Amino acid sequence: MYNRKIRGPLVEGNKTFSQISKEILSPMETSPGLWWYVAFGLASIAAVFGFYAIYITVSRGIGTWGVNNSVGWGWEIVNFVWWIGIGHAGTAFSIFLLILRQRWRTSINRAAEAMTVIAVMSAALFPALHMGRVWLAFYIFPYPNTRGPLWVNFNSPLFWDFIAITAYLLISFSFWYLGMLPDFATIRDRTKSKIKKAIYAFFGMGWTGSSHHWIRFESLSFILGGIAAVLVVSVHSIVSTDFAVGIEPGWHTTLFPPYFVVGAIFSGFAMVMTLMVIVRKIYKLTDYITDNHMDAIARILVFISLIMGTAYTTEVFIAWYSGNEYEMFTFFRNRITGDYTFQFWGMIICNALIPQLFWFRKVRRSWVGLLAVSLLINLGMWFERFNIVVTSLSKDFLPSNWVSYNPTYIEIGVYLGTLGLFTAGILLFFRYIPIMAISEVKSVAHIGNKKDD
Amino acid sequence: MKYDGFHWGLAIDLNLCVGCNSCVIACQAENNIPVVGKEEVRRRRIMHWIKIDRYYSDTPDDPKVYFQPITCQHCDNAPCENVCPVSATNHSSEGLNQMTYNRCIGTKYCINNCPYKVRRFNWFRYTNNKAFDFNTASDLGKMVLNPDVTVRERGVVEKCSFCVQRIQEKKLQAKLENRTLRDNEIKTACMQACPAGAIIFGNLNDRNSKVSGIFENPRRYHLLEELHTLPSVGYLTKVWNDEESKS
Amino acid sequence: MKRVFKIGIFDEEERFISSIESLQKKEFKIYDVFTPYPVHEVFHLLKRKSRLPTAAYFFGLFAIIGVLAFLYYTSVIDWPIVYGGKPFNSFPSFIVVTIVITIFTVTIASLAAFSARSKLIPGRENTIFDSRATDDKFVIVVNTDLLDNSKSEQITTLMKENGAVEVYDKDFENIYA
Numbered sequence: 027m028y029n030r031k032i033r034g035p036l037v038e039g040n041k042t043f044s045q046i047s048k049e050i051l052s053p054m055e056t057s058p059g060l061w062w063y064v065a066f067g068l069a070s071i072a073a074v075f076g077f078y079a080i081y082i083t084v085s086r087g088i089g090t091w092g093v094n095n096s097v098g099w100g101w102e103i104v105n106f107v108w109w110i111g112i113g114h115a116g117t118a119f120s121i122f123l124l125i126l127r128q129r130w131r132t133s134i135n136r137a138a139e140a141m142t143v144i145a146v147m148s149a150a151l152f153p154a155l156h157m158g159r160v161w162l163a164f165y166i167f168p169y170p171n172t173r174g175p176l177w178v179n180f181n182s183p184l185f186w187d188f189i190a191i192t193a194y195l196l197i198s199f200s201f202w203y204l205g206m207l208p209d210f211a212t213i214r215d216r217t218k219s220k221i222k223k224a225i226y227a228f229f230g231m232g233w234t235g236s237s238h239h240w241i242r243f244e245s246l247s248f249i250l251g252g253i254a255a256v257l258v259v260s261v262h263s264i265v266s267t268d269f270a271v272g273i274e275p276g277w278h279t280t281l282f283p284p285y286f287v288v289g290a291i292f293s294g295f296a297m298v299m300t301l302m303v304i305v306r307k308i309y310k311l312t313d314y315i316t317d318n319h320m321d322a323i324a325r326i327l328v329f330i331s332l333i334m335g336t337a338y339t340t341e342v343f344i345a346w347y348s349g350n351e352y353e354m355f356t357f358f359r360n361r362i363t364g365d366y367t368f369q370f371w372g373m374i375i376c377n378a379l380i381p382q383l384f385w386f387r388k389v390r391r392s393w394v395g396l397l398a399v400s401l402l403i404n405l406g407m408w409f410e411r412f413n414i415v416v417t418s419l420s421k422d423f424l425p426s427n428w429v430s431y432n433p434t435y436i437e438i439g440v441y442l443g444t445l446g447l448f449t450a451g452i453l454l455f456f457r458y459i460p461i462m463a464i465s466e467v468k469s470v471a472h473i474g475n476k477k478d479d
Numbered sequence: 480m481k482y483d484g485f486h487w488g489l490a491i492d493l494n495l496c497v498g499c500n501s502c503v504i505a506c507q508a509e510n511n512i513p514v515v516g517k518e519e520v521r522r523r524r525i526m527h528w529i530k531i532d533r534y535y536s537d538t539p540d541d542p543k544v545y546f547q548p549i550t551c552q553h554c555d556n557a558p559c560e561n562v563c564p565v566s567a568t569n570h571s572s573e574g575l576n577q578m579t580y581n582r583c584i585g586t587k588y589c590i591n592n593c594p595y596k597v598r599r600f601n602w603f604r605y606t607n608n609k610a611f612d613f614n615t616a617s618d619l620g621k622m623v624l625n626p627d628v629t630v631r632e633r634g635v636v637e638k639c640s641f642c643v644q645r646i647q648e649k650k651l652q653a654k655l656e657n658r659t660l661r662d663n664e665i666k667t668a669c670m671q672a673c674p675a676g677a678i679i680f681g682n683l684n685d686r687n688s689k690v691s692g693i694f695e696n697p698r699r700y701h702l703l704e705e706l707h708t709l710p711s712v713g714y715l716t717k718v719w720n721d722e723e724s725k726s
Numbered sequence: 727m728k729r730v731f732k733i734g735i736f737d738e739e740e741r742f743i744s745s746i747e748s749l750q751k752k753e754f755k756i757y758d759v760f761t762p763y764p765v766h767e768v769f770h771l772l773k774r775k776s777r778l779p780t781a782a783y784f785f786g787l788f789a790i791i792g793v794l795a796f797l798y799y800t801s802v803i804d805w806p807i808v809y810g811g812k813p814f815n816s817f818p819s820f821i822v823v824t825i826v827i828t829i830f831t832v833t834i835a836s837l838a839a840f841s842a843r844s845k846l847i848p849g850r851e852n853t854i855f856d857s858r859a860t861d862d863k864f865v866i867v868v869n870t871d872l873l874d875n876s877k878s879e880q881i882t883t884l885m886k887e888n889g890a891v892e893v894y895d896k897d898f899e900n901i902y903a
Contacts, residue, residue: 184562245776256825264822560809
């Protein structure tokens with residue numbers, strides 16, 4: 027079943043179980059280095075700036091942003107889609123690989139899921155802020171009210187979006203938390219500090235590791251995994267309907283749902299890679315996150331990059347083949363040439379061309395190469411969303427509505443703020459939650475390590 | 480969708496339009512549209528519910544100029560209505576694309592999805608705001624406001640309503656007098672102000688109304704008809720009699 | 727009531743499994759076992775089954791019917807509104823909402839069922855027989871209340887024979903599990 031010769035052991039160095047507990051918990055049990063405080067401080071500064079930008083937006087109005095009568099959505103929706111895309115890593119990793127029974131996921135899925143939860147929370151900030159009257163955001167809940175009752179518009183992609191993201195946040199959080207129960211129990215039973223014991227006992231919910239617990243735990247994991255697999259596909263499909271249901275040239279395409287889902291997994295995996303390269307370097311967990319793990323992610327990325335390249339080509343081809351003059355204008359005069367060439371070619375180069383470097387084993391095995399390419403992919407995915415949201419709106423049907431769009435520092439501030447919140451969240455995760463699923467790593471610890479495999 | 484009673488429509492004859500902008504100002508006065516000032520206009524945040532587009536043809540030395548007043552087209556298949564999550568914009572039984580300010584949470588999705596881009600957003604609080612000291616920041620200035628029309632709050636979308644307050648007023652009057660509405664009894668502000676009589680408002684369900692007559696004119700077309708939004712606003716295309724002007 | 731348990735600690739999965747097998751062969755009833763990760767042989771040997779998938783299926787079924795009925799009620803019966811010329815019962819756009827809310831409901835209901843059945847509630851303290859089970863030890867627990875001393879000794883021998891690193895008796899006042 028598992029071919030050791032080809033893929034190497036899942037966990038290197040023939041470890042005992044208690045060694046695994048100890049090593050994975052060491053970032054939590056030892057005091058973090060100076061780098062942690064510096065990084066946390068920088069992230070907090072960015073977050074504070076973000077809060078200032080949010081305060082200005084809410085107190086003065088959306089007018090403080092660069093959006094206008096034609097480009098009603100600017101950076102905020104670009105960033106929203108970007109964060110949601112990154113938020114696909116956790117579910118894609120944990121759930122697809124869980125269902126496919128790819129056991130190498132065990133040492134990465136916890137961090138990927140943590141990233142998902144934090145990224146989706148960052149993403150959810152934007153749709154709230156882009157509302158003109160955020161204090162009335164509760165209107166979007168379909169609850170019996172005294173206004174008729176007036177229900178919401180179930181045809182609106184924004185409503186779909188709202189429920190999809192709420193469901194996604196809840197499910198990815200539950201899945202993440204469920205996986206942490208046994209680990210919290212491990213911490214509870216190992217720690218000598220009374221406070222820590224009380225806290226982790228509370229959140230561990232009385233987990234004992236009995237056979238009753240484990241069987242229900244496994245079947246619930248599969249139930250959540252199964253339905254969340256649908257969500258991985260549906261959430262970004264629904265986000266894409268925000269555009270695909272629209273009438274604007276460059277938006278109104280049936281290609282969008284699959285294209286968005288693949289793009290989301292692309293950016294998610296790239297972010298996982300960025301994070302894992304850093305974690306390996308800092309916490310010296312190379313025995314758990316082996317070179318083979320990084321190699322596997324790099325291979326997936328190069329494959330997805332080919333799909334992305336195909337999608338970009340298809341879009342342009344269909345714009346020409348349809349003979350629709352608005353589509354042709356958007357693609358040939360407003361993206362490939364025109365005001366937004368930088369973003370368009372940035373997207374092509376970062377997403378379709380640079381990841382091809384992963385065909386070379388040398389790049390896949392060097393941490394500088396992995397880090398650089400994964401960061402460029404995320405930049406490229408940002409450009410892609412900018413292309414979709416802004417270029418279509420800036421020059422659409424009637425020439426009298428053509429405008430250009432430039433963000434103000436308030437919009438940029440909100441984005442920096444979410445970057446800060448995300449980084450701070452990840453740093454707190456490193457500090458207070460086991461960064462790998464200890465029980466799952468134990469269950470695969472001997473795979474590929476024994477002679478007879 | 481069938482409209483049993485009224486189906487309001489607007490016809491604009493581009494042959495008659497001289498591009499004088501009276502309709503723009505009349506609309507602004509009637510509907511309490513805030514004056515936003517030079518800086519906001521520069522940032523493309525003009526609030527006018529009706530605007531006049533210009534197109535040019537022929538050589539730059541001797542151009543032909545075309546004016547086209549554009550307002551909300553009150554599409555029967557309105558792209559904006561589908562996408563509002565809170566149903567703040569929807570279709571009335573009389574074919575109006577209505578906007579409920581109280582319900583609007585300002586997602587701006589309708590603005591993006593309008594192919595004509597005729598929807599306007601209240602980017603700031605324009606009333607009682609010293610930063611926009613044009614007409615509604617002082618007690619005296621506020622006297623220009625029309626009491627029949629709501630003043631919009633910051634963060635809501637607004638657009639042409641076909642002067643729904645005038646429609647309702649005349650309907651009520653006819654009801655009190657126990658008669659049917661006469662054609663041309665309801666005049667929108669733009670129609671009333673147009674010196675050339677280029678804008679005609681009326682009931683499209685009434686075969687004998689003036690607007691129905693204009694809609695049967697072979698010159699009639701709809702803006703971006705190919706998108707199948709089914710607008711209730713019809714245009715009569717501009718015709719140049721080049722032969723006569725040459726001789 | 728005071729209850730007495732015999733607790734066997736094992737280092738390795740294989741020895742732990744063979745110990746369960748030999749205890750069962752002698753027809754000793756195993757109270758429960760505790761492992762640091764799920765061991766599938768244990769589920770077969772102790773005949774542990776979970777009905778959560780069946781429950782989840784019915785949660786989903788009820789959710790689908792409920793959501794579709796709700797959408798039909800709100801958009802056709804309660805307050806029909808025309809959006810962009812669409813029919814009141816615009817079924818294709820209801821599908822998206824139905825899928826997502828069904829997923830949402832199944833998740834919440836399954837979590838609640840899991841929490842209730844497994845007695846895993848924030849702040850709850852279930853009885854921990856041996857705290858090393860969450861780290862690196864495999865633990866077999868046998869209730870010896872109704873067994874006489876010789877039987878009890880026999881269990882200890884069996885476990886030791888199969889490679890238990892430690893076997894001891896422990897009393898518990900109340901059991902929470």
